[in-house]
Amino acid sequence: MGFLQPLALFGLAAAAIPALLHLMTRRQPPEVPFPAVRYIQETERVHSKRLKLRNLLLLVLRTLLIVLVILAASRPVLNLGAGSSHPPTAVGLVIDNSMSSGLVIEGRSVLDMMREEARSVLRGLGNDDRLWLVTVDGVPQALGRVEAAEIIDTLGTSWARMDIGEAVRAVAGAIDRAQMPNSEVVVLSDLQRTALTSGQAVSARVVFWQSPVPPDNHGIDSVTTEGATLRTGGSVAAWIGGSGADPIAARLSIDGRQIDRAVVRAGEQLVMHGTTGRGASGWSVAHLALDPDELRADDTRHVAVLEAPPAAIDVTASMGQFLDLSLAVLREAGRITTGSEVVIGVLAGSGTSLVFPPEDPVLVGATNRSLERAGSNLRFGDRVDGEWLLEGDLTQLRDITVRKRHRVIGDGEVLARAGSEPWLIKDGNIIVVASRAAPQWSDLPLKADFIPFVDFLINSLASGGARQVAVTPGNTFQVPPGAAALRSDSVHLDVQPDSRSLAPLVPGVYFMTGDQGDTLGAVTVTHDPRESRLEQASLSMLAASFGADIVAPTSDLGPVLFNGGGRIDLTTVLIALALVTALVELWVATGRGAGGKERGAR
Amino acid sequence: MTASQRIDLLDPYEVAQLGGIEFVSRGVVEGFLSGLHRSPFHGFSVEFAEHRxxxxxxxxxxxxxKMLARSDRLVVKQYEEETNLRSMVVLDSSASMDWSGAEDRLTKLEYAKRLAAALAHILLTQRDATGFISFAEEINTIVPARARRQQWTNLVKEIIGVSPGGGTAAEPALRRVTDFLRRRGLVVFISDFLLDQELVLKALQFLRHRGHQVVAFHIMDPGEMRLEGPPEAKFVDLENAGSVVARPRELGAAYNETVTQAVTQWRSACRSGGIAYHHVTTDTPFGHVLRKATSRSAGVR
Structure with a gap:
């Protein structure tokens, strides 16, 4: 025996209402002068027993009526025994132990609730049933009940994201191949909207257990340092995601020392300032933390910061007024100084160089010869006119139209393309830009992002060369050339340079080191911000994702598992009993019952 | 005078608004007699006077x-009604009689007083000696039976002067009647019968055994016939301050049954004792009551 809506049982307190009403109405009645009191007394003497019995019967009936209605509202079900009353079924059990399953609701984590439901599903399996289990990795495993129970018992919250759409389709495919007469996919999840991906409808019956409605949640969606390097007096920018209008406190600390704090709301960008305070160049780990809420996993985020002095530049030739002005601004802001660390011009220097094409095509040959002398295989080709949109990961180059450019020949790391051809290429310490910094060549000099772009070119690409890669747990990332290992305080992982590698499963900052132990950059493993979005999917979204043969999400799977077999819903019986009770109450109250003789005497 | 204008057939409350008891009872009786076309009461001892x-x-x-056979003429015998029919009207003026269930109804006592006056007027019109006794816990008023002209005035004066109050002790009053009716006579007993049934029946039967004709009027307000009021009320007795808490909605049907049974009991007990019993509600026109009381089956004559 169980209840699908046990909270409704609190309504049983209402059963006291008839008795309370009876007591409350026992006040001093008004006095009415009446000559024939002896007739009333005689009537009471004759009928008092019958009246008392009738009143008691009415009290009992009314109380019973309320009890029955409340019990019906709590939807009692009678368990007929595990696995005893459904045909052999192929069951796909999907347990969404993604990061959001660590959410705590009413003192219990969603994962704990899912674990309990999963055990209940296992108990309901019959000997002829088969089970496939899918957790956050999305891979269905055919298991026996005992093995599945062991996995479920030890299942923990993962930092990774689970794609429910893919997981359901994967397990549905597995149970389809089993070709059993019945198939059912049981999804235990918080059913985040962001976890649903659309795809082919599944043929199996899909049943969803849904966690209680989640509370508002704040989470850190992203953290970036100024460029990739936090220079002296630099800043850290973070986007706060989630829901809810309440402000929340955020604290930024570097190497365990708090350097700034602020208050922020979901959907806002947070910019915090500070220095490492070390006074020397080098890598540090910055840690941004929000006040804890019900989902703790997304309340903290790490980012690697590189403290370095401003880049010292040597401008060998004027690149036009726009670039000259940008450099002046950066110099004034302390972002660059004069020196020979980075050479900027139409000719490559012996060290780090930022090379633009010359205005006069005749000089391209000289530029290419300087590139050759610097040891780069990059060369400027023909100048072409046209109209191309820049493509690449750099946000500063978004929606930039290029009208003139030189073709760039040679291999290097392509950071941006104009159409299908390289536009911004890095080869060792040489960076080549295919267009000059002038409006006739591209929109870029006219855009607000021009100065940040120049800053990025000088301070991140040219001078530091340090890399930051952000990746979610378990996903792959591109290992840069020269990197041989990932290391943190407790982890040391060997990686293949210039290849794709699997990111660690635990969030944190992992430094990429070369063969000589020098630090080349950092891999920041962070949670997927979509896991911070706790809004639950609607039934229509589920139907759109999995097809029409789905059962509406419920907090208790009992009545819907195995197509409803194995349990009897007592609600209808109770409603019928309540109706009968109401009719009897009406019969007695109107005098046809216990007071029937009185009515007949009239 | 049409039937609808006859004072004896009007609503008692409306009739009471027309004037005092004397006027009303005269009007009622006149109307009643004009509708009857004959004398309602006939004494036990009447003597032939003449033919007409x-x-x-x-x-x-x-x-x-015989005269028809002899002379082929239709004549009727006329009798000289004697004054040796002596009657006493006994009126209950206890506190319970001073109650009306509605503002537009006479109290039971006011109704009974008018009924008593009307009956007395009829009897006196027939030259019957008529007396009057009112009682509550004890006898309050006694007017010995007389057939004199001023008897009507005396009776009306005393009837008007009857005021309600006190409990009900009918038995002494009824026994006292025998002091005034030494020969066989007529006793009219008007009460709400909220009294000791056994004692009163004994007293009434005692009168019957003494050879008196007994007519009992059981006066009830329509409001007493059914139990109405607030959902729960404390009903307080007018005579002895006794009370009972009851819910009219619950008890109403059973109460009706009790009242019906009580009336039935009174009727059968009276009839078995040779007592004419009339159950009268205070919304019944006086003419109807008088007609009922003087009908042949009523056993008054």
């Missing part, structure tokens, strides 16, 4: 058949 020609409306039983 038959007129339509005369009762056939007064036709002198």
């Amino acid at each position: 020609p038959y007129q339509p409306g005369d009762e056939l039983r007064y036709i002198d058949w």
Whole structure:
């Protein structure tokens, strides 16, 4: 025996209402002068027993009526025994132990609730049933009940994201191949909207257990340092995601020392300032933390910061007024100084160089010869006119139209393309830009992002060369050339340079080191911000994702598992009993019952 | 005067608004008699006076058949009613009689007083000696039976002066009647019968055994016939301050049954004792009551 809506049982307190009403109405009645009191007394003497019995019967009936209605509202079900009353079924059990399953609701984590439901599903399996289990990795495993129970018992919250759409389709495919007469996919999840991906409808019956409605949640969606390097007096920018209008406190600390704090709301960008305070160049780990809420996993985020002095530049030739002005601004802001660390011009220097094409095509040959002398295989080709949109990961180059450019020949790391051809290429310490910094060549000099772009070119690409890669747990990332290992305080992982590698499963900052132990950059493993979005999917979204043969999400799977077999819903019986009770109450109250003789005497 | 204008057939409360008891009872009786076309009460000892020609409306039983056989004329015998029919009207003026269930109804006592006056007027019109006793816990008023002209005035004066109050002790009053009716006579007992049934029946039967004709009027307000009021009320007795808490909605049907049974009991007990019993509600026109009381089956004559 169980209840699908046990909270409704609190309504049983209402059963006291008839008795309370009876007591409350026992006040001093008004006095009415009446000559024939002896007739009333005689009537009471004759009928008092019958009246008392009738009143008691009415009290009992009314109380019973309320009890029955409340019990019906709590939807009692009678368990007929595990696995005893459904045909052999192929069951796909999907347990969404993604990061959001660590959410705590009413003192219990969603994962704990899912674990309990999963055990209940296992108990309901019959000997002829088969089970496939899918957790956050999305891979269905055919298991026996005992093995599945062991996995479920030890299942923990993962930092990774689970794609429910893919997981359901994967397990549905597995149970389809089993070709059993019945198939059912049981999804235990918080059913985040962001976890649903659309795809082919599944043929199996899909049943969803849904966690209680989640509370508002704040989470850190992203953290970036100024460029990739936090220079002296630099800043850290973070986007706060989630829901809810309440402000929340955020604290930024570097190497365990708090350097700034602020208050922020979901959907806002947070910019915090500070220095490492070390006074020397080098890598540090910055840690941004929000006040804890019900989902703790997304309340903290790490980012690697590189403290370095401003880049010292040597401008060998004027690149036009726009670039000259940008450099002046950066110099004034302390972002660059004069020196020979980075050479900027139409000719490559012996060290780090930022090379633009010359205005006069005749000089391209000289530029290419300087590139050759610097040891780069990059060369400027023909100048072409046209109209191309820049493509690449750099946000500063978004929606930039290029009208003139030189073709760039040679291999290097392509950071941006104009159409299908390289536009911004890095080869060792040489960076080549295919267009000059002038409006006739591209929109870029006219855009607000021009100065940040120049800053990025000088301070991140040219001078530091340090890399930051952000990746979610378990996903792959591109290992840069020269990197041989990932290391943190407790982890040391060997990686293949210039290849794709699997990111660690635990969030944190992992430094990429070369063969000589020098630090080349950092891999920041962070949670997927979509896991911070706790809004639950609607039934229509589920139907759109999995097809029409789905059962509406419920907090208790009992009545819907195995197509409803194995349990009897007592609600209808109770409603019928309540109706009968109401009719009897009406019969007695109107005098046809216990007071029937009185009515007949009239 | 049409039937609808006859004072004896009007609503008692409306009739009471027309004037005092004397006027009203005279009007009621006149109306009643004009509708009856004959004398309602006939004494036990009447003597033949003379013949007179038959007129339509005369009762056939007064036709002198012998005279018809002899002279082929229709004549009726006329009797000289004697004064040796002595009657006493006994009126209950206890506190319970001073109650009306509605503002537009007479109290039971006011109704009974008018009924008593009307009956007395009828009897006196027939030259019957008529007396009056009112009682509550004890006898309050006694007017010995007389047939004199001023008796009507005396009676009306005393009836008007009757005021309600006190409990009900009918038995002494009824026994006292025998002091005034030494020969066989007529006793009219008007009460709400909220009294000791056993004692009163004994007293009434005692009167019957003494050879008196007894007519009992059981006066009830329509409001007493059914139990109405707030959902729950404390009903307080008017005479002894006794009370009972009851819910009219719950008890109403059973109460009706009790009242019906009580009336039935009174009726059967009276009839078995040779007592004419009339259950009268205070919304019944006086004419109806008088007609009912003087009908042949009522056993008054």
